[in-house]
């Protein structure tokens with residue numbers, strides 16, 4: 001189940017991301033205190049052009065995993081490969097979007113976007129034109145000369161997007177990028193991301209807490225369990241593309257959300273925990289009832305209110 | 308599902324207008340005639356009270372009138388003091404200003420470099436932290452006699468004294484400023500393709516610049532205290548010397564003129580630093 005179908009299709013296309021047996025331990029506070037095992041024996045493969053969502057409870061190691069992919073930290077054991085190459089440090093081929101936009105406050109929006117080309121000493125007319133075009137794409141054409149403190153929260157996120165996209169990354173790593181946004185802005189950003197992926201087909205690893213967000217965006221949802229972080233289930237999202245926010249009201253979508261939620265909740269009852277592939281569509285009667293009566297359409301508002 | 312192609316602009320369209328408005332409002336608010344008028348009112352009030360007290364006291368040695376002080380100030384701008392082999396008030400101010408700038412600039416450079424090393428290398432920090440904690444509460448003025456014994460009464464003890472006051476302030480400001488840079492900001496820079504050195508220069512140091520400039524302003528205040536104090540005791544020129552000498556000769560208007568000159572110079576230096584801060588931090592513009 002951990003091997004995506006896309007990867008099987010062509011043996012010549014190497015996976016965009018390959019994580020094999022990764023282990024990461026954080027040192028304890030004192031010498032006697034045991035370290036925290038954040039990840040142990042973690043495997044994950046992401047096919048080129050795939051949109052993978054990482055979903056799991058707080059503290060299960062999602063950020064730890066993403067930081068290793070970005071090259072901010074190293075695994076204690078195992079391998080982290082991006083495009084077949086071991087990750088040794090951060091680089092512009094892997095664009096990172098943080099929970100907060102992390103724009104440089106002393107630079108205008110345009111200069112923020114041009115930071116990457118300038119840092120790599122590739123600031124030419126082509127890069128400038130591309131930056132201006134990207135700012136148009138993310139709807140910030142009029143805010144080019146504005147400083148980050150003059151932008152709204154959603155605008156800052158879109159500027160951060162443009163700043164990463166100008167580098168033409170082969171892989172986008174996103175750590176709860178919309179977690180701090182209000183519901184309306186978040187929906188706008190999800191729509192924007194769906195549209196972007198539809199056009200560019202960049203490989204995306206997207207960390208989220210939100211079941212609905214994972215189901216709406218991802219090709220597959222990797223449900224994780226914590227302490228140490230492991231893959232609990234990988235659920236294929238076979239909703240048709242291109243998707244839109246309206247899809248969240250379909251019966252198919254609600255069923256899918258239920259499956260994901262079941263996989264997520266399975267880990268809280270440790271007894272029935274180890275049947276990793278809980279996403280087999282098993283409509284376990286007891287839990288279905290627990291999910292709620294709103295199987296028809298009203299579930300959308302309930303879902304948004306909860307997060 | 309079919310409308311995805313038009314969504315990004317659709318989502319952005321309405322949101323794109325407000326920042327321009329906010330921007331314009333922010334710029335116009337930063338300078339306000341109203342605020343200036345109130346500030347002037349405060350100054351006029353203070354002068355009026357001064358004038359009133361001096362009128363009631365009627366003793367120019369204890370408190371000369373405002374006019375007397377201003378005319379003395381004006382007179383000595385171009386007259387030597389002391390008359391025989393002295394300098395004009397202008398020249399005394401230049402002497403003090405030059406001493407301040409030299410000592411302060413050297414102290415800022417030393418403080419920023421040492422602070423930068425402390426913030427980057429843990430062992431250096433462990434070694435220097437207690438030293439700074441021990442010396443920081445000492446008023447630099449306590450070192451004046453020591454420095455006079457060591458360095459005589461030339462320019463050296465004055466230079467050293469200012470440095471001694473400026474360096475700890477700058478070290479503390481620099482370390483705090485560098486510590487406060489969010490690690491994600493540096494990670495963002497590195498993952499955009501910056502080399503470690505480029506990230507250090509264009510993000511870590513750049514991001515710490517505004518609080519370091521604030522530290523420079525604080526250190527400038529301390530430098531004035533040091534220089535005037537040392538000029539009071541051991542100098543033949545400078546505003547501190549003028550104030551002390553005029554006081555001994557009961558020339559109160561000239562004492563007040565010297566204080567006025569310090570105040571003007573202090574405001575000029577601080578305004579320049581504030582201007583620098585504005586350039587460094589767009590959100591305060």
Ligand SMILES: Nc1ncnc2c1ncn2[C@@H]1O[C@H](COP(=O)(O)OP(=O)(O)OP(=O)(O)O)[C@@H](O)[C@H]1O
Pocket residue numbers: 026027036037038056057058059060061062063064065
């Ligand atoms: N720098 C660190 N030092 C010590 N322990 C850490 C460190 N970073 C993470 N951990 C631990 O590793 C585990 C995984 O952390 P991580 O940040 O990856 O979780 P997460 O899944 O991203 O959670 P959240 O959804 O809340 O962001 C946690 O138990 C955390 O306490």
Ligand SMILES: [Mg+2]
Pocket residue numbers: 062063064175
């Ligand atoms: Mg996290």
